[in-house]
Amino acid sequence: MKGFAMLGIGKIGWIEKDKPACGPLDAIVRPLAVAPCTSDVHTVWEGALGERKDMILGHEACGVVEEVGSLVRDFKPGDRVIVSAITPDWGDLNSQRGFAMHSTGMLAGWKFSNFKDGVFGEYFHVNEADANLALLPEGMDPGVGTMVCDMMPTGFHAAELADVQFGDDVAVIGIGPVGLMAVAGCALRGAANIYCVGTRAKCREVATAYGATGFLSYKDGDLAEQILDLTHGKGVDRVCIAGGTVDTFDEAIRMVKPGGIVSSVNYLGSGDYVKIPRIEWGCGMGHKQIRCGLMPGGRLRSEKLAALVTAGRVDPGLMLTHKYHGFDHMEEALMMMRSKAADLIKPVVYID
Numbered sequence: 001m002k003g004f005a006m007l008g009i010g011k012i013g014w015i016e017k018d019k020p021a022c023g024p025l026d027a028i029v030r031p032l033a034v035a036p037c038t039s040d041v042h043t044v045w046e047g048a049l050g051e052r053k054d055m056i057l058g059h060e061a062c063g064v065v066e067e068v069g070s071l072v073r074d075f076k077p078g079d080r081v082i083v084s085a086i087t088p089d090w091g092d093l094n095s096q097r098g099f100a101m102h103s104t105g106m107l108a109g110w111k112f113s114n115f116k117d118g119v120f121g122e123y124f125h126v127n128e129a130d131a132n133l134a135l136l137p138e139g140m141d142p143g144v145g146t147m148v149c150d151m152m153p154t155g156f157h158a159a160e161l162a163d164v165q166f167g168d169d170v171a172v173i174g175i176g177p178v179g180l181m182a183v184a185g186c187a188l189r190g191a192a193n194i195y196c197v198g199t200r201a202k203c204r205e206v207a208t209a210y211g212a213t214g215f216l217s218y219k220d221g222d223l224a225e226q227i228l229d230l231t232h233g234k235g236v237d238r239v240c241i242a243g244g245t246v247d248t249f250d251e252a253i254r255m256v257k258p259g260g261i262v263s264s265v266n267y268l269g270s271g272d273y274v275k276i277p278r279i280e281w282g283c284g285m286g287h288k289q290i291r292c293g294l295m296p297g298g299r300l301r302s303e304k305l306a307a308l309v310t311a312g313r314v315d316p317g318l319m320l321t322h323k324y325h326g327f328d329h330m331e332e333a334l335m336m337m338r339s340k341a342a343d344l345i346k347p348v349v350y351i352d
Contacts, residue, residue: 001123002016002122002327003017003056003117003122004056004058004120004330004334005054005120006043006044006052006054006055006057006113007053008051008052008053009052010045010047012044012331015054015056017054017056020124020125021125022067022069022125023069024069024070024072025069025072025129026068026069026072026125026128026129027065027072027075027125028065028066028067028068028124029061029065029066029083029123029124029125029126030063030064030066030122030351031062031063031119031124032061032062032063032080032350033062033146033349033350034060034120034330034351035060035061035143035147035150035151035346035348036057036333036334036336036337036347037058037060038176039059039113040058040113040337041334041337041338042267042269043114044057045338046269048267055116055117055118056113056118056119056120056124057118057120058112058118058119058120058121059085059112059114059118059149059150060085060146060147060149060150061083061119061146061149062080062083062136062142062146063081063119063124063142064078065077065079065081066123068129069129074129074130075135079133079135080135080142081134081136082133082302083119083132083133083149084133084153084297084298084299084302085110085112085149085153085295086101086111087109087111087112087127087132087297087298088103088109088128088132088297089108089127089128090128090298092104100296100297101293101294101295109294109297110294111127122327131298132297132298132299134148134303135303136306137309140306140310143320143323144309144316144317144320147181147316147317147319148302148306148309148316149302150295151178151180151181152181152305152309152316153295153296153297153301153302154178154181154242154265154295155181155183155185155242155265157185157265157293157296158178158182158185158242158263158265159182159186159263160263161240161292161293162238162239163238164185164190164191165189165190165237166189166190167190167191168186168192168237169191169192169193169231169236169238170193170194170195170239170240171195171223171256172186172196172207172239172242173197173223173242173243173244173251174197174198174241174244174266175196175197175198175204176198176243176340176345177319177345178243178265178266179198179207179240180210180319181210181314181316182242182265183207183211184211186211186238188308191211192213194211194212194213194214195213195214195216195227195230197215197216197217197218198217199215199217200342202342202344202345203345206318206319223251223255224254227255228255235257236255236260237256237257237260237261238260238261239252239255239256239260239261239262239263240264240265241262241264241266242265242266245268246270246271246273246274247271249262249274249275249276249290250275250277253277253280253281253290254277254280256288257288258282260288261288261290261291263290263291264292265292265293265294265295276290319345319346320345320346320347321346321347322347322348323350324348324349324350325349326349326350326352327349333348333349
């Protein structure tokens with residue numbers, strides 16, 4: 001089979017590989033729609049995970065089951081499925097501790113385009129199919145379904161980690177697709193004011209549709225000072241970080257109230273240390289919490305988020321600004337995520 005791969009740091013291209021083998025608990029899936037992610041950009045061009053040679057990229061896909069293992073009970077060939085970007089080993093002790101995304105090791109639930117070939121191939125392998133696949137709801141566009149794989153669960157996890165409560169004021173730093181889903185998640189959890197950091201007009205338009213109440217820009221000066229001005233010096237109850245760098249935590253700590261929470265689901269692709277301002281952190285005693293995490297994976301998560309979409313609670317399809325048809329557009333779509341055109345939120349490639 002062919003696949004679109006990371007050939008080495010800074011290098012991408014098509015390669016030929018053997019079709020993956022199916023274990024007794026596993027499934028082989030043929031993609032219907034795939035979406036490149038900024039994480040793919042960090043992996044290839046920043047070398048954030050270290051060197052990877054001839055590794056097929058991608059971790060966001062909806063597809064058709066081609067083959068299942070002898071012990072798979074709930075899925076069969078021909079089923080249209082959502083494939084979670086995070087596919088844990090559910091029997092691992094870390095999974096039993098409640099941290100399935102770290103099963104067998106830190107971040108090791110993230111297998112696609114990290115420890116094994118990803119979904120940008122003619123076929124791809126899914127471990128523990130009964131626990132890591134979900135049926136694509138009847139009538140759901142598979143391109144919209146790809147947003148349930150990663151963008152929606154990651155953005156919603158930011159709202160969960162921040163423990164957003166009814167009436168909270170929240171700042172969301174970064175309104176790419178993950179940040180936009182964080183806005184939607186905060187709104188669903190009852191946030192009052194949601195202040196968003198981002199300048200692109202299309203992102204602001206969609207953020208408003210998801211519940212944003214105000215916008216800030218790095219171009220207008222220090223973000224923390226802007227938030228403090230907006231809140232009459234009080235700061236916000238919660239901060240969700242979905243973009244930025246290791247330096248972003250400095251501003252987040254300075255804008256959150258004592259007793260507040262800073263959550264981060266941002267993939268820090270470079271830098272050695274996160275910077276936290278000592279005084280504004282209450283000299284370590286300000287009850288300002290920092291919670292960071294990789295999105296939860298698995299079937300139940302996907303089914304619940306897909307139910308929110310089908311019930312009309314949120315429409316992740318608003319983020320699909322660029323639609324391509326055919327594997328030949330894979331490189332073009334990925335390069336769009338790298339260059340981030342002004343009118344881009346998320347590209348999707350349909351495998352017709």
